[in-house]
Amino acid sequence: MEIKKATYLISSPAVDKCPKADRPEYAFIGRSNVGKSSLINMLCNNQKLAKTSASPGKTQSINHFTIESSVREKGPVERWYLVDLPGYGYAKIDQSSRRRWEQMIEGYLRKRENLVNVFVLIDARHMPQKIDLEFVNQLGHWEVPFTIVFTKADKEKPAVVERHVKAFLDAMRETWQFLPASVVTSATKKTGKDEILTQIAGMNLG
Ligand code: GTP
Ligand code: MG
Numbered sequence: 001m002e003i004k005k006a007t008y009l010i011s012s013p014a015v016d017k018c019p020k021a022d023r024p025e026y027a028f029i030g031r032s033n034v035g036k037s038s039l040i041n042m043l044c045n046n047q048k049l050a051k052t053s054a055s056p057g058k059t060q061s062i063n064h065f066t067i068e069s070s071v072r073e074k075g076p077v078e079r080w081y082l083v084d085l086p087g088y089g090y091a092k093i094d095q096s097s098r099r100r101w102e103q104m105i106e107g108y109l110r111k112r113e114n115l116v117n118v119f120v121l122i123d124a125r126h127m128p129q130k131i132d133l134e135f136v137n138q139l140g141h142w143e144v145p146f147t148i149v150f151t152k153a154d155k156e157k158p159a160v161v162e163r164h165v166k167a168f169l170d171a172m173r174e175t176w177q178f179l180p181a182s183v184v185t186s187a188t189k190k191t192g193k194d195e196i197l198t199q200i201a202g203m204n205l206g
Contacts, residue, residue: 001201004077005068006044011061015107019064021114024204025081028149029105030121031132032087035151038187039121040065040084043196050084060086062108071201078204081114089131109144116203117145119196124150124161124184128171137175147199148182154189 012018028036037050049065063084068077085108086101093101109118118139122132139146148168153161161184169179181199185192 001069001071001078001197003044003067003069003197005066006046006049006082007066008049009064009066009081011063013061014104015062015111018062018108018112019081021112023080023114024116025083025112025114026117026119026200026203027083027085027108027112027115028119028121029085029135030087030149030151031123031129032090034087034121034123035187036087036121037084039119039149039151039185040082042185042187042190042193044082062086062104069197069201078201080200080204088135106142109139110142115144117147117200119149120146121149121151122168124153124164125156127164128168132168133171136172140176145180147180147196149192149196150182150184152186153184153191154186 010019028040030036033055037052040050041047041052044065044067050063065082065084067080067082069080070077085105088101088105109115120132120136120139123129136146136148150161150165150168156164165182165184169182172179183192183195183199185196
């Protein structure tokens with residue numbers, strides 16, 4: 001699948017302010033600064049689409065993008081929403097903002113009826129982090145389907161990335177009987193792009 005057109009639509013502070021749920025939707029979430037916005041730009045072939053930043057906490061609300069994609073060159077156009085969510089685990093945030101974030105994200109993940117799949121981004125440079133494991137376990141409790149996306153693979157040697165991926169999946173095995181699909185990516189090298197788009201295409205048609 002190839003994304004033909006990606007346009008920023010709206011930023012919403014809560015699920016009830018989101019656009020009408022009239023097409024399939026895929027959301028990207030993960031720790032603050034993990035590379036969500038960069039990955040979205042890589043998938044959409046547009047470096048300016050989602051705002052990225054070297055300092056964490058850039059994305060603050062639920063950001064909808066309208067997407068037009070096609071599986072074949074002159075094939076039919078599929079229309080769907082892609083969503084950039086604000087990151088969790090940002091240290092320099094006060095209690096009330098954190099609570100607001102949690103409510104916004106929980107409301108969105110549990111109530112958004114057109115949400116097909118959530119891509120949870122994990123930094124491939126680190127050993128499993130408690131906050132990420134807690135987040136995927138929470139998704140499990142809420143029965144939200146998700147895929148694990150390891151990011152910034154270009155920043156480490158392949159063997160190190162492989163070790164971190166294995167460690168994370170092993171840690172998940174302690175609570176999960178079946179592991180979700182996982183993809184290793186690099187926004188700078190465009191690694192994993194086809195794999196993620198193929199997954200979305202499969203879920204869209206399925
Ligand atoms: P918040 O919205 O603040 O939560 O951050 P985010 O998860 O959207 O991260 P963002 O895409 O803004 O990227 C954070 C930083 O990591 C930026 O400086 C990016 O250039 C860098 N970055 C993101 N992805 C990659 C990658 O695949 N490789 C490398 N080398 N750097 C990356
Ligand atoms: Mg962002």
